Amino acid sequence: MNAHRSITIETPDKLYRTGVKGPQAAQWLADQGIALPDNPNSWLITHDQLKVLRLGHSEYLLESAVQHPLFAQIAEASQPMAAGVYRVPRTDAAFMLGGEGIMSLLSEVCALDLSEQSLAEDGLFMTLLAGIPVIVTRQTISHLPAYRIWCDGTYAAYLREILREIADDFSPLCSEF
Structure with a gap:
C-alpha cells in the first residue's frame, strides 16, 4: 500500500439518462441524427455532448448534462416506439x-x-x-x-x-x- x-x-x-433497445434501435437513433458507436460494448460523445453507450448489439444508454430534446420524445413515446424499437427507462x-x-x-x-x-x-x-x-x-x-x-x-x-x-x-x- x-x-x-x-x-x-x-x-x-445531475445527469439525464434514457435508453432504447431492439433490432431497429440503431437505425431509429441514426434517423434522429444521433451518432452511434460502431461496435458493441463501446461509447462515444456526440458534437452536442450526448454520451452514447452501445450495450451489446441492440441496446443504447444515452446520457447528457442537459435535457436533450430526444429524451422527452423517448419518454412520451408509446411502446413500441417504432417497429423494433423499445424505450428503456434508466434509473x-x-x-x-x-x-x-x-x-x-x-x-x-x-x-x-x-x-x-x-x-x-x-x-x-x-x-x-x-x-x-x-x-x-x-x-x-x-x-x-x-x-x-x-x-x-x-x-x-x-x-x-x-x-x-x-x-x-x-x-x-x-x-x-
Missing part, C-alpha cells in the same frame, strides 16, 4: 473513480482487468463490482486513469460505501465529492 497514491470518488452532478446511479491508486481499488472489487491494455478509451465492460452489476468506461483525466461506473440506483449507497471503505484502506488521501 502506498500512502501517497490518491483515490477520488465523485458523484457527477442508474453514476460514479467517477480516479487517481493514482484507482487500479488498486478496482482490483479488490472486480475480477476483470480494467487497465488500459484491456479496456480501450472507447470501450465498456458490463461486469460486477463488489457483487453489483455495473457498466464501466475508462478515460484519462490529467494523465491519470478515471472510470465512470453506472449501477442500478437501488445499489448506489451500498456500492459507494464499499468503494469508500476500500479506498480508505489504500489511501488516506481518498477524497469524495
Whole structure:
C-alpha cells in the first residue's frame, strides 16, 4: 500500500439518462441524427455532448448534462416506439473513480482487468463490482486513469460505501465529492 497514491470518488452532478433497445434501435437513433458507436460494448460523445453507450448489439444508454430534446420524445413515446424499437427507462446511479491508486481499488472489487491494455478509451465492460452489476468506461483525466461506473440506483449507497471503505484502506488521501 502506498500512502501517497490518491483515490477520488465523485458523484457527477445531475445527469439525464434514457435508453432504447431492439433490432431497429440503431437505425431509429441514426434517423434522429444521433451518432452511434460502431461496435458493441463501446461509447462515444456526440458534437452536442450526448454520451452514447452501445450495450451489446441492440441496446443504447444515452446520457447528457442537459435535457436533450430526444429524451422527452423517448419518454412520451408509446411502446413500441417504432417497429423494433423499445424505450428503456434508466434509473442508474453514476460514479467517477480516479487517481493514482484507482487500479488498486478496482482490483479488490472486480475480477476483470480494467487497465488500459484491456479496456480501450472507447470501450465498456458490463461486469460486477463488489457483487453489483455495473457498466464501466475508462478515460484519462490529467494523465491519470478515471472510470465512470453506472449501477442500478437501488445499489448506489451500498456500492459507494464499499468503494469508500476500500479506498480508505489504500489511501488516506481518498477524497469524495
